[in-house]
Amino acid sequence: MIPSANPSKAKGTAWESTWTKYVQEHHNPAAHRNVQMGRLDIGDVAGYYLHAAELKAEKTITLSDYIAQANREAVNAGAPFGCAVVKRRMKGVADGYVVRDVATDVRLMNRMRDMEDALRAAAPAAYSLIDKQHREAA
Known part of the structure; x- marks a missing residue:
């Protein structure tokens, strides 16, 4: 090389x-x-x-x-x-x-919160499965 x-x-x-x-x-x-x-x-x-x-x-x-x-x-x-x-x-x-930056991070966290709330309301079983997978990955 x-x-x-x-x-x-x-x-x-x-x-x-x-x-x-x-x-x-x-x-x-x-x-x-x-x-x-x-x-x-x-x-x-x-x-x-x-x-x-x-x-x-x-x-x-x-x-x-x-x-x-x-x-x-x-x-x-x-x-x-x-x-x-x-x-x-x-x-x-x-x-x-x-x-x-903090402003970008807050916008990202707000989006994540809103999407999780929407998924939890629309498909509770799917939300629980995804939440469990990500908690175990940590």
Whole structure:
């Protein structure tokens, strides 16, 4: 393999590929890396349900910049939520961080609450089964 002329870019690409594979295995088999689109970028990875995901693997973490970028890209992608997925140094993909601002997180929690309430009312047995599965996974 030929070494990259830009080691930082290679590190970022490796993180995007590793995280995408993890999401494919544990969340959505159709997840994939997006083509970069400049100022109209739609996030680094598509297929993380309801989110534009902006991935970062940097030595110095600047959450405010990451969140601002993720939120812009969510608008561009037509996704309701943006998130930054930050690599944790010296750790595997499952130990990384998914970060949202508080306003985005509250909107997500409100949506989840409303959807759970609707499912519980419409299909109590299905709700109980899904709730049990997710509690056991924790």
